[in-house]
Structures are given as structure tokens and as C-alpha cells.
Amino acid sequence: MSELFLDTIDEQSRVPAEAAKPVASLHEGLLVALRDFIVEGNLADGARVPERALCERFNISRTPLREALKVLAAEGLIELLPNRGARVRQLSPEDIRELFDVMGGLEALAGRLACERISEAEFAEIEQVHHEMYRFYLRRDMHGYFHCNQAIHQLIVAAAGNATLAATYAGLAGRIRRVRYSANLAKDRDRWGEAMREHEAILDALRRRAGSELSDILFVHLRNKQKAAQASA
Amino acid sequence: MSELFLDTIDEQSRVPAEAAKPVASLHEGLLVALRDFIVEGNLADGARVPERALCERFNISRTPLREALKVLAAEGLIELLPNRGARVRQLSPEDIRELFDVMGGLEALAGRLACERISEAEFAEIEQVHHEMYRFYLRRDMHGYFHCNQAIHQLIVAAAGNATLAATYAGLAGRIRRVRYSANLAKDRDRWGEAMREHEAILDALRRRAGSELSDILFVHLRNKQKAAQASA
């Protein structure tokens, strides 16, 4: 490799640098669109995924669509029956239980990792959202409360600083997005107070950077959330 | 359907019966073959994945191959560069660190769940493999030790009774399989003794069904394994 070549590299290296993370957009667009289309419930649970209709819907040929379907099947959003096409995967109560537990485990991990590396600024942001959530709780504003709640859990996962964890978590979250469990809490006011107390404990453990403890609290918190969802299902 | 046909069905009905759970094999075969082909290191790290060559290698057309490639990309084994084909994803030290942590988190979860539902028979099996491993340790039989070690971690994940967890864990394990970290322990005899003591603690916590405690031990155990692998890398 000549020195001159190294000079030119300086100019061009920026391109692969900025293109390094965003793998770029190929038929990614289609994949995202299709995923949203399914997640948003445009297709009934367990319903056949009509190839031809979707081709017209997205103005593409069958080849890229089928490729996208294979990916969605790998993600667990749909299932592919040989020679029988794709079906929207319907989650059994058992599936949902499993997903809750795994997400609980991942959040527990996120909490532990966050304690190791979270900055004061990141903690301050979580703390701020927490207090905001508390105000929503006092006002009995369910919508605002859940918005903050989601944000906090998301911030903890982000604070873990582990892209693999975040991606894995997002993948599982996408699977159960079709199941609406958020509003279930509405039926159980006691649970709401309990959840709020758990969140106090979460913030406290995070403040003390007590990773192992926070890990425990988060898992139990998710377990309780799961129980509440099941009870009101 | 004639009675005669029913007679023959008796013979054949076993096939769909046992194929009920395994969604069946379509181009799954190709997917598995391709995955193994890459995992087993037939392609260099970061190397281009030659479509044409693989088509000949597996005697298929480009369409099913490209579908399989999309799935492998979703699994994180390869990466797809737009208009520039697929490349074997090479894991940075950071990627490996992340993978170790997530797998540690999942094993911690597996331990916790296992404590909730493991049967005496399952525990007995783990205990037996543990003792077998200890004998390998005393004999300084590295190969046998690692075999048992892998088996124990696998049995704990299985004992968790969570298919989603098992699948997620397997997916991450597949990504890292290309990186050989097993033999790294060989360079650090002290670590070996430490690992053995940690396994004693694991078995003890599992015996007492101390989920939270086992969860902690398993995560730290994986962390130490990671550190040892890094140090000898």
C-alpha cells in the first residue's frame, strides 16, 4: 500500500464511515412497511397472508415480497407453512407468558448493565421522566402514565449501552405489540399503586448503581405486570 | 377416500403426525445447510458470499438462495450491503462483549426460571453431569470438561421450560460459534479452578431453588468467562 493511496483514503474513508452503521436501504423499506402493516393489525390473527394482494398493495413483485416474508417468519411475526403460505402467527397465552418472561430477563440485564455505565445525565433524564410519570399517576392520567412508563423502560435498555441487547429486546417487543396489554391495568387500580412503588424502587436502585438488586426488581416488576395482564385478560 | 386408501394411510399417517410440530421442511433444509456452511468457517471473516458459487454448491437457483441469505442477515450471521452483496459478518471485540453479556443475561434468566419449575429428575441429571465434569476437572481433561460444561448450561436453559428463551439463546449462540473461545481457558489454569467453584455455587443455588441468587451467580460466571476469553485473546 503506497503512501499516496493512504492520502486518497483519507478523503474517501468518510463515506464508509458514515455508511457503516446504517446498512443502507434496499428493500428494507418494504420490510419495515410490511412489518408495520402486520403489527398494526391490518391482518387478522392467524389469517392467511395474501401474497398477490400485498404485491398490489405495495406495488412490488412477488420475489421481494417473499423475501420479506421469510425475514418476518425468522423474526417470529408470521409462520410459514410449506406449500400453504404464510399465516399471521397467533400467540397462545403460553407464548405471551414466555415473551413476558424473556423481556423481563432482558430488562433485568439492561438494569444491571445500566448500573455499570450510566452517566449522571442519563440518570437525570430517567429521573425526570419518573417524576413526570408520578404526576400523571397522581392525576390518574392513564395515557400519560403509560407513555412515561414505556419511556423509562426504553431509557434503561438504552442506558445499558448494548446494541445487541437493544435489538433483541426490540425484536421481542415487536412480536407482542399486537397484543394490547397496556390498558389492562385500568381494571386493577391497586396494581397501579403497586407498580408506582416498584418504579420508586427501580429509580432508587439505579441511583445507588445497585445492579444486582435492580436486576431483581425489574424482573419481578415485569412478572407482576404479566400477572396483572393475565388476570384482566 | 376409499377404504383401501385408508388402509394405506395407517402406514403413512405417522409422517404427518410426527411432522406436526416441526413445521415441516421446505427450503428449511437449505437454510440449515447454508447456516452450517457459514458457521463452520467455510467462508472467511468479512468475505463476500458468492451467490453463483453457492447456487452450484447446493444445486439450487438464486431465488431460494437469496431468500435464505435474507434470513441469515436477519439472524445477524451475515450482513447485506445494498447492491454490493452479502458479507460474512465479522464480530468486533465490542460485538463479542455484547453477545457475551446478553447470553449471560439470558442464562441468568434461565437459572431463575429453572428454579421455579425444575423437576427432581431434571436436577438429578444436571447434578450427574456436574459430577462427571468434576471428575474431568480432577483429571485435567479439558475436552471432557468443556463438553460437560456446555451440557450443563444447555440443560439449565432447557429446564427453564421457555421455548422463546431457548430459541433466542440459540440464535445468539450461533452468531458467536465462529469465535472459538472454548480453548482459551487452557492458558489460565487459575481461572479453571475458579470456574469449577462457580459451578459448585450454581449447583448449590439450583438445589435450593434460589432463583434470584442463581441468576446472579450465572451472570457473574458468564462475565468471568468473558474476561478470561478476552485476556487470552
Next chain:
DNA sequence: GCCTGTTATTTTGCATTCATTTTTTCAAAG
């Protein structure tokens, strides 16, 4: 009238083909 057996239509899976883009080759200029 309901069920069985056959035929027609649709749909899936894969191969082939085509337009673009990228990479390589080659040659001429500096």
C-alpha cells in the same frame, strides 16, 4: 340431504430472464 370423489382454479415454490449497478479490465495520458 350429506358425504365422497373428481375436476377446475388458485396459489405456492423455484427457475429463468432483464434492467442496473458495480467491479474489473484495458489503454492512453501525464
Next chain:
DNA sequence: CTTTGAAAAAATGAATGCAAAATAACAGGC
């Protein structure tokens, strides 16, 4: 001799076409 530019070759991404399978529609028998 290196470097730049253009043209050829190859590879990628997507569309179409075709054989096999599945589903639907239909006719005949109990």
C-alpha cells in the same frame, strides 16, 4: 511507471414464467 478514464464483464435486485401442490367448486352416490 503510475494514474485516470472508459468500456467490458460480472453481479445484484427485481419481474415474469412455469411446474407442482393445495384449495375451491362441482357432480355423483349413499
